[in-house]
Amino acid sequence: MSGWYSLQSTTVIAQLATRITGLRESEAQSRLVTQGKNILPRKQPPSALSFFIRQFQDVFIVMLLAAAAISFFLGEWIDATSIVVIVLVNAGIGFIQEYKAQKTLDELTQQDQRFARVMRDGELREMAIEMLVPGDVIHIEAGNRIPADARIISSSFCTVDESLLTGESVPVEKQEQWEGKKEVNLGQQATMLFRDTLCMAGKVTAVVVATGAQTQVGMIATLLDKPSSKKTPLQERLTSLARVLGAVVFFLALLLFCLLLLRNTDLFDALLTATALLVSAIPEGLPAVITIVLSLGVVALARKRTIVRRLRAVETLGGVQYLLTDKTGTLTTNTIQVTSMVIRGTLYRVTGKGYESQGDITLDDGKALSHAQRELAEYFYERAALCTDAELEYRATAHRVIGDTTEGALLVAGQRIGVDYRDIRNQYHMLFEEPFSSETRHMVVGVAHKKTGEMSLIVKGAPESIALLCSKKDKEYIHDGVRPMASQGLRVIAMGERILNADERKQVLAKGGDVFAQYLKNITLLGLVGEEDTVRPEVASALKRAREAHIETIMVTGDHVLSAYSLAKQIGIVQHESQVFDASQLSNSDDAYLVKRITSGTNPLRVFARIAPADKLRLVELLRRNTSGVVAVTGDGVNDAPAIHAADVGIAMGITGSDVAKETADIVIADDNYRTIIDAVHQGRIIYDNILKFVHFMLSSNMSEIIVLLAAAGLGFPVFFIPIQILFINLVTDSLSSLALSLESPDASLMRHYPRERKTPLFSRPRWYFLFSEGLVLAGLSLLSYVVALPYGVDVARTVGFLVMVFSQLLHTLNMRSYRESIFHSTHKPNTTLFILLTLSFLLTLALIVIAPLRTVFALTPLPNLSLVGVIALFSMGIVVYVEVRKYIVSLRYK
Numbered sequence: 072m073s074g075w076y077s078l079q080s081t082t083v084i085a086q087l088a089t090r091i092t093g094l095r096e097s098e099a100q101s102r103l104v105t106q107g108k109n110i111l112p113r114k115q116p117p118s119a120l121s122f123f124i125r126q127f128q129d130v131f132i133v134m135l136l137a138a139a140a141i142s143f144f145l146g147e148w149i150d151a152t153s154i155v156v157i158v159l160v161n162a163g164i165g166f167i168q169e170y171k172a173q174k175t176l177d178e179l180t181q182q183d184q185r186f187a188r189v190m191r192d193g194e195l196r197e198m199a200i201e202m203l204v205p206g207d208v209i210h211i212e213a214g215n216r217i218p219a220d221a222r223i224i225s226s227s228f229c230t231v232d233e234s235l236l237t238g239e240s241v242p243v244e245k246q247e248q249w250e251g252k253k254e255v256n257l258g259q260q261a262t263m264l265f266r267d268t269l270c271m272a273g274k275v276t277a278v279v280v281a282t283g284a285q286t287q288v289g290m291i292a293t294l295l296d297k298p299s300s301k302k303t304p305l306q307e308r309l310t311s312l313a314r315v316l317g318a319v320v321f322f323l324a325l326l327l328f329c330l331l332l333l334r335n336t337d338l339f340d341a342l343l344t345a346t347a348l349l350v351s352a353i354p355e356g357l358p359a360v361i362t363i364v365l366s367l368g369v370v371a372l373a374r375k376r377t378i379v380r381r382l383r384a385v386e387t388l389g390g391v392q393y394l395l396t397d398k399t400g401t402l403t404t405n406t407i408q409v410t411s412m413v414i415r416g417t418l419y420r421v422t423g424k425g426y427e428s429q430g431d432i433t434l435d436d437g438k439a440l441s442h443a444q445r446e447l448a449e450y451f452y453e454r455a456a457l458c459t460d461a462e463l464e465y466r467a468t469a470h471r472v473i474g475d476t477t478e479g480a481l482l483v484a485g486q487r488i489g490v491d492y493r494d495i496r497n498q499y500h501m502l503f504e505e506p507f508s509s510e511t512r513h514m515v516v517g518v519a520h521k522k523t524g525e526m527s528l529i530v531k532g533a534p535e536s537i538a539l540l541c542s543k544k545d546k547e548y549i550h551d552g553v554r555p556m557a558s559q560g561l562r563v564i565a566m567g568e569r570i571l572n573a574d575e576r577k578q579v580l581a582k583g584g585d586v587f588a589q590y591l592k593n594i595t596l597l598g599l600v601g602e603e604d605t606v607r608p609e610v611a612s613a614l615k616r617a618r619e620a621h622i623e624t625i626m627v628t629g630d631h632v633l634s635a636y637s638l639a640k641q642i643g644i645v646q647h648e649s650q651v652f653d654a655s656q657l658s659n660s661d662d663a664y665l666v667k668r669i670t671s672g673t674n675p676l677r678v679f680a681r682i683a684p685a686d687k688l689r690l691v692e693l694l695r696r697n698t699s700g701v702v703a704v705t706g707d708g709v710n711d712a713p714a715i716h717a718a719d720v721g722i723a724m725g726i727t728g729s730d731v732a733k734e735t736a737d738i739v740i741a742d743d744n745y746r747t748i749i750d751a752v753h754q755g756r757i758i759y760d761n762i763l764k765f766v767h768f769m770l771s772s773n774m775s776e777i778i779v780l781l782a783a784a785g786l787g788f789p790v791f792f793i794p795i796q797i798l799f800i801n802l803v804t805d806s807l808s809s810l811a812l813s814l815e816s817p818d819a820s821l822m823r824h825y826p827r828e829r830k831t832p833l834f835s836r837p838r839w840y841f842l843f844s845e846g847l848v849l850a851g852l853s854l855l856s857y858v859v860a861l862p863y864g865v866d867v868a869r870t871v872g873f874l875v876m877v878f879s880q881l882l883h884t885l886n887m888r889s890y891r892e893s894i895f896h897s898t899h900k901p902n903t904t905l906f907i908l909l910t911l912s913f914l915l916t917l918a919l920i921v922i923a924p925l926r927t928v929f930a931l932t933p934l935p936n937l938s939l940v941g942v943i944a945l946f947s948m949g950i951v952v953y954v955e956v957r958k959y960i961v962s963l964r965y966k
Contacts, residue, residue, distance in 0.1 A: 075222045075280045076260040077249050083222045084278055089206035091224065093190025102204035109203040109219055109282035111289050123166045141346050187218040207279040211270045220286040221264045221277035223247050228460055228506040229273035230475055233258060233265065236287060237683070242271040242475055244507065257287060272460045272475040273506075291684075291712055312833055323777060324348045330784055348780045364765075364813040368758045376742035377751055378725065384737035386762065387720050389755025391622055392700030392826040394748075395690060395714065398628035398635060401705055401724065401745060402642065403604040407476040409484035410561065411435075413552030414447050414598035421484050425605055426463070426470040430487035445488070451598045452485030454568055456492035457499055458516050458529040463492075477562070480602050502526070502579065503587040512536040517579070517587035526571040526579060528590055534599060537565035545596035552599045559637075561601030567594035609746035610642055616749045618643075620756075620822045623700075625669070626678045627687050627714075635680040649674045654681040657689075665690075666697045687714040695719065699828035705740075705748060707732055719829070722748060757817045759827070765809035766833065767842055768887045772804050772880045774846030779853055779876070788857070789865055791872065796929055799919070800877055803912035808884040811905035815888055841957065845883065848953045852879055856946040860939055866932040870920070871939055873931065877916050878947035881909055886954040893958055894951070 075083055084090065094102070127136075136155075143151040185200045190208040200218035203209070209221060217231070223245055230242035237258040249262045257265065264270075264277050266286040283289050324345045331341035368385040372378075379385055396402060406425045411418060412432070420437070423430020432448050433439060440448065459478035463470040463486075472479030482492045503517030513532025519525065530537060538549045549565055556563050569590060571579065578586055617624050626644055628635050632653045639645045657665070657679060668676045679690065687704075691714045694702045704714045707724035712735045715721030723736035724743040733739050740747050776797055783791035792800075834842065857872035884905065885894045919925045920933065934940065 075220075076255075076263045078222070079249070080222060080224045080247060080262075080278070083280065084224070087206040087278060087280065089208065089278060091190075091208065092193040093208040094204070094206050096191050099191060099202075099204050099207065102206065103202065106204050107283055108201045110201050111286075112284045119166075141342075185216065185218065187215075203279055203282055205279050205282060209277055209279060211264065211275045211277065212273075215270045217264045217266055217268050217270065219266050219279045220281035221279045223262050223264060224276045224278055226275045227273050228504065229275040230271045230507075231264065232269040232271050235268055236265055239681075242477075245273075245275060272478070320348070320777075323781065327781060327784055334784075334787070344780065344784065348777060364758055364762060364810075367813070368754050371754055372751055375747050375750055376725075376740065376744070377747055378739040378741055379737075380739065381737045384720055385751070385755055386758050387701060387755065388703065388738070388751050389753075389757070389759045390701040390827045390829070391703040391720060391752055391755075392828075393623050393625060393694050393698070393702045394617065394705065395625045395627050395687070395694075395702070395718070396705045396745075397707065397711060398626055398638060401607075401707060401743075402610050402626065402638065403606055405476070406605045407480040407562075407602050408605055409480050409600050409602050411556055411559075411601040412448070412451070412484075412598055413548070413556070414444075414451060416548055416551065417444065418552075418555060419444075419448065421487065421600075423483070423487050426472060426479070426483050428470070428483070428486050430484075432484070432488045447598070448488055449490055451566065452481065452488060452490040452492075453495050454529050454566060454597055455481040455531070456485060456490065456495040457501075457518050458514065458531045458566065459492075477564070477602060481564075481600065484600070498522070505588065507532060515587070515591060519579075524576070526576050528569045528571070528587055528594070529566065530568070530591065530594055531564060531566040534563050534565040537567050537594065537596070540592060540594040541567055541596050542593065545594075548596055549599065556599070556601030559601065559603075561603050563599055563601050565599045566597045568597055569594050604638070606638065606642055607745055609744060613746040613749045614643055616822060617752075620749075620752065621825045622749075622752065623669075623675075624677070625690075627682050627690065628678075628680055632680040635678050639678045645677045647674050650676055651678040651680060652676055653679075654683065654686055657682070657686055662693055662697065665693060669694070670698060684711075684713055687711070688717055690714070691717045699830055700826065701829055703748075705745075707743070753817075753822055756821050756824070758813075760818065760821060761813045761815050763833070764815065764887045765812040767838065768804075768812060768884060769809055771842045771845040772849065772883065773801070774843065775849030775853070775876065775880070776800065778846060778850035779872075782850065782854055789869070791857070791869065792876075793930055796873055799929060800873075800880065803877065803915060804880040804884070807908045807912050808881060808905070811902060811908045812884060812887055814904050815902055816900040844957075845886075845950065845954065848950055849876065849879055849883065852876075852946045852949045856942055859942055859946075863935055863939070864932075867935060867939070870931045870934065871943060874916065874920075874943050875946045878913070878943065879950045881912050882947060883950045883954070884909065886951060891958055891962060893955060895955075 078086075139151045139155050186197050187200045187203060188195055188197055188210045189203065190196075190210070191198075195210060203219050207219075208224070209218065211217060211229075223229075224247065226245050226247050229245040231245055232242050233239065239258060243258065244261065245264070246261050257263075264275065266288045281287075281289075327348050328341050328345040331344060332338070336344075365385050369379045372385065404425065408423070408425055409421045411420055413419070418435040419440070420433050420435055421430065422433065432445075434444075459475075459481055461475050461478035461482060462473040463479060463482055464473055470479075470483060472482075485492055499518040499520055501516065502519055503515070505511075505515040507514040511532070513530050513536045515528060515530045517526065517528055530540060534549045534553050538546045541549065545567070553563050569592075571590060575590055614624060624644055626635065626639050632651060636645065636648060636651045639651070645651060652660075652668075660668075665676070679686065691702055691704055694700065695717070701719045703720040703722060704711065704718040705722040705724070706712070706715055711723075712732050715723060715732060716735045720738065721736040722738045722740060723732040725733065725739045725741035738751065776792065779791050783789075853872045853876040856875040857868045860868040860871035888894065888902065888905075919929050919931055926932065
């Protein structure tokens with residue numbers, strides 16, 4: 072049932088067939104059976120089998136399996152078995168990595184079990200929140216997370232942080248009686264508590280009305296429980312490449328087959344040669360190498376407390392152009408602290424960090440306070456201790472605030488000047504309290520000193536509210552004092568006091584504390600404080616790196632426009648007010664106008680304030696539909712989950728993040744460190760750059776094999792390479808050497824490049840030209856060496872051509888270390904792995920010639936003349952000469 076908030080609490084209790092003393096245990100157990108446990112819906116994690124099957128959905132894998140089937144049909148068992156082994160190795164690598172990633176996430180999300188205080192059989196008990204059922208009566212205090220959706224029965228100055236659902240960081244005041252309209256949004260349902268929100272102050276008793284999937288959080292999770300069909304840009308590019316390559320290869324194989332038949336070649340030999348071409352064209356090492364490269368990236372990120380849930384999301388991060396981020400808890404620590412104060416026109420600075428006890432209060436110029444000034448500051452914080460409900464939990468040198476963090480910051484500032492709020496509170500009786508309300512915008516307490524009997528009214532709230540209760544002079548103090556702090560974007564709080572005279576004290580003693588309200592006038596201003604939500608220390612440098620990398624950071628928050636603008640300007644996201652939109656401006660703007668404002672070169676929109684989850688989702692979908700940039704979203708609240716789900720890369724915070732956000736995300740930042748996101752982007756760019764290198768190398772090498780087979784058939788040569796020889800070439804080049812290329816150190820300027828667009832092809836036109844020309848050169852070198860060695864016989868010539876192809880491709884990996892730099896003057900760090908694998912590959916190739924059984928299997932023959940060794944060395948070096956000349960010519964264009 073909806074609309075619980077508008078019903079009287081007694082009606083809710085009656086409709087749920089419960090009572091103020093709670094359910095009987097037997098009733099609760101019965102409802103648990105019918106209603107289910109209070110657990111948020113979560114997608115069933117994929118089984119180990121499904122993880123394994125997923126590895127065979129790559130287009131290249133399908134093509135390889137087709138080639139294996141043809142080889143089996145032709146009786147080429149060794150070739151077919153080799154292909155299957157390569158496919159299984161790739162599948163095993165991908166399976167292990169993705170399965171491990173899922174298990175790591177499961178460990179992260181299975182945090183300590185939460186408990187709630189529940190009335191059962193008339194007794195207050197503590198039990199796991201999963202055992203709650205509708206009708207349970209729960210007791211909540213400041214600092215507790217709400218365990219289920221509930222209707223308030225009674226409330227004592229309760230405020231709740233509902234930013235998890237609404238995005239609004241200012242705590243919401245809760246009450247028992249409903250006085251509003253029948254149709255309001257979540258943020259206005261003052262009589263309701265919602266699961267996973269946080270009680271900031273006061274106490275509340277409520278009756279559970281919804282659990283599990285029926286809660287507001289649960290319904291959002293249910294909406295997200297559907298498979299995602301989106302592919303990463305790398306997947307899209309490789310799929311497109313595979314389709315084109317598959318069509319071309321099939322055509323060439325068919326062309327070669329027909330050509331051989333026209334030359335009266337035996338049918339079996341024609342099929343064998345066509346199969347050899349098919350095997351040579353497919354970069355069978357590509358899926359395995361990409362999987363390994365991405366896995367290595369996952370390992371590198373894991374060391375930095377980043378969990379990758381979807382392997383290829385690592386690469387996608389490297390192309391991020393638009394990064395939409397929440398404010399509260401992501402750019403800030405959600406740690407409110409007092410940074411300045413004004414007393415009687417004097418500006419003070421409060422030093423210290425967060426909730427640490429260390430710190431002091433000085434004058435604005437850093438000088439120490441006089442004795443009189445220090446007394447005024449101490450008195451201010453003594454009164455603040457009486458006019459707050461917050462508590463501090465001691466933790467060595469720092470504290471944890473129990474209750475409203477705004478009030479907790481006042482207590483911390485007081486401790487820095489030597490005021491212990493507990494001692495102060497012990498000296499007074501609390502006679503009267505009027506909680507903060509959005510109407511009055513202040514709170515009032517009436518207190519009496521236990522020894523002297525002195526009574527006073529203390530009022531704390533918005534400066535403009537306190538000004539209405541003060542003298543003209545104090546109004547001037549408020550007006551002048553607010554200006555310097557507001558200009559810094561601080562939240563300003565004013566506090567005043569009225570000490571009651573003897574007659575007024577008698578009235579209070581005779582009629583009770585309620586008469587305090589009539590004395591709320593002629594208040595003496597005690598001072599003003601400026602508070603800020605601490606910016607995460609690493610955010611400034613992270614945002615600077617993001618700007619250098621041409622990543623557009625867009626802050627999306629539920630906070631007030633002024634608060635959002637102030638912080639965004641402070642950390643450098645915006646420079647002008649015109650770069651900020653609120654929800655009303657967003658809703659009144661059409662998509663075309665928004666895209667223009669976001670992507671414009673002058674004062675582009677970079678902050679969206681007062682934003683609801685639907686608005687955030689709209690922005691993500693808008694950017695994905697109307698721009699070519701990769702869109703990433705960071706967030707921790709349930710309200711972030713829809714946008715996380717829709718983005719190209721969804722990033723959740725692992726500590727403060729809700730279970731729904733983490734389950735939806737592609738990547739989980741385990742340490743909630745914003746800087747780690749930019750590190751992940753850097754890692755993604757490194758991976759993509761290295762992927763380009765080894766894909767370029769693979770295709771140019773495989774293209775050379777295709778050209779050799781077609782040219783040999785056209786020239787009337789015998790079958791140049793048999794499938795097992797091609798598989799060996801691809802093993803030592805496509806797999807071993809390519810893997811080494813993936814470990815290249817990054818270009819120093821990598822994070823200054825513009826992000827690649829989502830639809831950008833894998834290779835530019837010039838790169839395709841270089842790739843094809845390299846394939847021609849490699850093929851030409853192998854064919855020429857074959858012709859040179861032909862006088863020694865066909866078997867020797869084929870062996871020489873084979874060795875030249877292998878050695879030239881191995882040397883070609885050195886060319887691929889850099890697109891422009893010479894291999895003799897490279898600024899890259901030495902790639903030890905590459906040189907080790909190259910050496911191993913050379914030795915493996917020599918073993919085919921030296922070891923007789925291997926010569927037989929691979930259809931090779933010993934070299935009859937040492938001069939052929941020189942031929943092999945000379946022709947193998949040809950590719951290095953060609954690429955070095957080309958690099959030199961290209962470098963001249965950039966001088």
